[in-house]
Amino acid sequence: MAFETPPLPYDYAALEPTIDEATMKLHHDKHHVAYVTNLNGAVEKHPELGKKTPEELISDLGSVPEDVRATVRNNGGGHVNHTMFWQIMKPNGGGNPTGELAAQIDKDFGGFAEFKKKFEDAAVKQFGSGWGFLVYKGGKLEIVTKPNQDSPFSDGLYPIMGNDVWEHAYYLKYNNRRAEYLSAWWNVVNWDEVNKRFAHARK
Ligand code: MN
Numbered sequence: 001m002a003f004e005t006p007p008l009p010y011d012y013a014a015l016e017p018t019i020d021e022a023t024m025k026l027h028h029d030k031h032h033v034a035y036v037t038n039l040n041g042a043v044e045k046h047p048e049l050g051k052k053t054p055e056e057l058i059s060d061l062g063s064v065p066e067d068v069r070a071t072v073r074n075n076g077g078g079h080v081n082h083t084m085f086w087q088i089m090k091p092n093g094g095g096n097p098t099g100e101l102a103a104q105i106d107k108d109f110g111g112f113a114e115f116k117k118k119f120e121d122a123a124v125k126q127f128g129s130g131w132g133f134l135v136y137k138g139g140k141l142e143i144v145t146k147p148n149q150d151s152p153f154s155d156g157l158y159p160i161m162g163n164d165v166w167e168h169a170y171y172l173k174y175n176n177r178r179a180e181y182l183s184a185w186w187n188v189v190n191w192d193e194v195n196k197r198f199a200h201a202r203k
Pocket residue numbers: 027031082164166168169
């Protein structure tokens with residue numbers, strides 16, 4: 001198989017009570033695995049695609065053969081988004097942003113509290129399935145939302161962090177209360193990892 005689902009870097013129950021064990025099991029073992037399976041199906045038809053990283057594939061969708069382009073967009077995006085998602089969370093996470101990112105958040109949003117509010121507001125308004133992302137564009141942090149499994153990589157931007165607002169990410173525990181999920185999610189953010197990604201985004 002060209003691509004593989006990375007194992008979760010912690011136990012399924014490790015993010016309790018913010019994200020419940022059942023949600024993590026389904027989300028990682030069923031949803032993420034399905035994206036990877038479907039992406040591998042596209043690579044079977046066009047083996048040359050397997051020589052690229054999933055990030056490279058979704059960064060240049062125009063070069064992906066048309067018959068599998070939508071499959072790569074949706075499932076390559078799903079693979080990349082979820083691989084990031086597991087890494088930017090951790091048990092006993094949360095607290096305040098660290099390092100250079102903390103200073104940049106203060107500069108661009110006027111503080112962490114204001115940033116959180118803007119991020120939650122953007123993500124709660126994403127109609128249907130999608131993601132809220134933080135990107136670095138023109139020397140500034142910016143919050144963007146994307147439908148489905150679309151990725152900032154497809155706009156030439158590196159996602160520093162993102163939260164999944166597909167119902168599969170929160171419905172078992174939070175039901176239709178997406179705003180409640182979004183405000184609780186900060187408790188599991190791995191700011192050191194997000195800060196590393198910020199350093200990468202600035203390169
Ligand atoms: Mn998801």
